[in-house]
Amino acid sequence: xxxxETLNDVNTDASRSMRAKVxxxxxxxxxxxxxVVVCILGFIRYxxxxxxxxxxxxxxxxxxxxxxxxxxxxxxxxxxxxxxVGALLAVAGVIAxxxxxxGLVIALVAAVAATTFLGLINGLxxxxxxxxxxxxxxxxxxxxxxxxxxxxGEQSVRITGANEGFNWLGxxxxxxxxxxxxxxxxxxxxxxxxxxNHTRFGRNVFAVGDNDEAARLMGLNVNRVTIAVYAISGALxxxxxxxxxxxxxxxxxxxxxxxxxxxxxxxxxxGTLLTGGQGSVLSTLVGVLLLGVIFNLFNLEGQISxxxxxxxxxxxxxxxxxVQNRLTKLK
Numbered sequence: 001x002x003x004x005e006t007l008n009d010v011n012t013d014a015s016r017s018m019r020a021k022v023x024x025x026x027x028x029x030x031x032x033x034x035x036v037v038v039c040i041l042g043f044i045r046y047x048x049x050x051x052x053x054x055x056x057x058x059x060x061x062x063x064x065x066x067x068x069x070x071x072x073x074x075x076x077x078x079x080x081x082x083x084x085v086g087a088l089l090a091v092a093g094v095i096a097x098x099x100x101x102x103g104l105v106i107a108l109v110a111a112v113a114a115t116t117f118l119g120l121i122n123g124l125x126x127x128x129x130x131x132x133x134x135x136x137x138x139x140x141x142x143x144x145x146x147x148x149x150x151x152x153g154e155q156s157v158r159i160t161g162a163n164e165g166f167n168w169l170g171x172x173x174x175x176x177x178x179x180x181x182x183x184x185x186x187x188x189x190x191x192x193x194x195x196x197n198h199t200r201f202g203r204n205v206f207a208v209g210d211n212d213e214a215a216r217l218m219g220l221n222v223n224r225v226t227i228a229v230y231a232i233s234g235a236l237x238x239x240x241x242x243x244x245x246x247x248x249x250x251x252x253x254x255x256x257x258x259x260x261x262x263x264x265x266x267x268x269x270x271g272t273l274l275t276g277g278q279g280s281v282l283s284t285l286v287g288v289l290l291l292g293v294i295f296n297l298f299n300l301e302g303q304i305s306x307x308x309x310x311x312x313x314x315x316x317x318x319x320x321x322x323v324q325n326r327l328t329k330l331k
Contacts, residue, residue, distance in 0.1 A: 079276030092241030097251025119234020170246025209276025
């Protein structure tokens with residue numbers, strides 16, 4: 001082989017290595033880069049964008065979606081999907097609204113326990129019956145939504161006689177500045193990060209998503225991991241539902257419609273692969289914030305109808321999935 005051919009091979013290998021590194025960086029940190037860019041554009045165009053009031057409003061409004069997306073992250077990391085989270089959120093809100101007058105603890109525990117149980121059913125059917133998560137969670141979405149509508153007679157449950165603790169959960173402040181839903185979101189993501197990155201269970205989640213058959217051969221209890229992540233998803237959806245009911249003052253059986261899609265969008269935009277095995281809870285948080293900021297800018301603009309916002313949301317999600325697919329091939 002001549003010296004020229006050797007140099008060409010070296011340059012080609014170096015170019016491939018550089019493209020792989022760039023692709024990996026963009027896949028993992030692309031959402032963060034985009035978030036910074038969007039915030040800069042918002043600061044330039046709108047005076048009110050970077051005010052503490054507006055930023056806290058963005059965080060408060062998206063805190064409940066953030067909890068749902070956190071649970072979705074655990075599921076997607078195993079290579080699964082959970083379409084039932086929006087309906088479970090509604091179930092939790094209805095239960096909490098009916099029990100609000102008995103105090104925060106009873107309402108919260110009952111609602112979250114119910115949705116955790118329903119999430120557990122999702123996991124059991126997926127793990128034991130070996131049915132695709134899409135089908136199982138779609139069936140749960142329909143059943144849970146029907147349950148919420150039947151239990152309320154298709155009417156919102158007005159919260160009356162709730163104590164201050166229950167109202168504080170959705171509308172209270174910590175230190176006269178930090179809204180309680182935002183504080184809960186921060187704690188939940190901190191715990192989620194610790195679980196995924198510093199526990200055996202977290203390592204097992206990644207292993208199952210990377211290759212479940214290989215994980216079984218390594219001696220991992222794949223069924224137990226699968227059941228656990230769907231239970232976690234149900235619990236977090238339930239927590240979000242209780243916060244939403246407290247914030248609105250009603251338990252709405254139609255609450256959470258489409259939230260499963262928003263949660264999936266946030267997870268995917270953050271860089272977590274739909275095939276599982278790669279991603280993080282922090283990237284999901286960035287995805288939630290990016291979506292929240294984008295639609296906050298739409299509202300500040302005031303000229304984009306909600307229907308066109310839905311169209312743009314779909315376009316953004318499709319664009320991100322296509323880009324992710326391209327970046328994965330560069331590795």
